[in-house]
């Protein structure tokens with residue numbers, strides 16, 4: 070028996086799913102597990118060992134025949150190389166992941182594909198999630214950072230080198246908010262969980278439980294009626310609404326699907342959608358639905374599954 074494998078490499082956790090080949094192509098895995106992300110030593114050998122465990126758990130007679138891998142950028146999907154993602158340890162940097170993982174698993178290198186995690190979340194949501202009833206799907210994650218992915222006619226729009234739709238690092242404001250990319254005033258510096266926590270620190274706000282402010286604590290306090298926390302969330306939501314309008318002008322998507330930890334807050338989403346309605350927008354561009362991701366936290370691994378099945382020539 071053969072198995073398709075989907076992998077979602079995150080900064081702290083790796084999610085691995087195994088799917089039967091030739092089943093009804095549903096997105097339901099036969100086995101799925103979440104592990105700590107390898108941070109030292111031979112990270113590819115460690116990853117391959119985990120892949121074998123999950124495939125064996127799904128079907129003890131199965132062998133992996135194709136693997137789709139999602140990873141934080143920047144990465145080179147065309148050559149299968151992880152570049153220098155700030156969320157992963159140095160052991161991953163510069164790694165020819167597709168070739169190395171194929172070698173560890175004893176399969177052909179053209180049966181392993183690497184793709185930006187936001188692009189795979191977009192592919193997963195477009196194929197099996199909130200974007201399924203629509204055509205082109207723009208996915209935006211609002212988490213520690215802000216990222217995006219665009220799926221047009223079922224295909225990831227990657228740009229010339231596979232780097233496209235890095236919406237988090239488009240300029241949004243003249244305010245000197247610092248951003249990890251080196252610029253100031255990026256979407257990520259104004260909207261992300263990091264931005265929410267930074268604003269709380271600047272306001273001298275402390276969580277009811279004490280300690281340093283986190284985005285989660287601010288969102289919870291705002292929901293419970295804390296005026297300072299609510300003001301911080303309103304600011305982030307107003308900036309996010311402007312981001313959504315920019316995205317509509319740029320991409321004209323059929324739907325915008327929003328994922329990521331910050332978007333799990335009903336208050337953040339409600340405020341963002343209300344502000345989205347209020348942003349002056351040319352009438353022809355209004356009315357694009359903005360929906361919550363339907364598959365989280367499995368959006369990326371679902372997209373990796375779609376990628377894997379295409380490697381063996383199946384849609």
Ligand SMILES: [Zn+2]
Nearest residue numbers: 238248250255
């Ligand atoms: Zn930036």
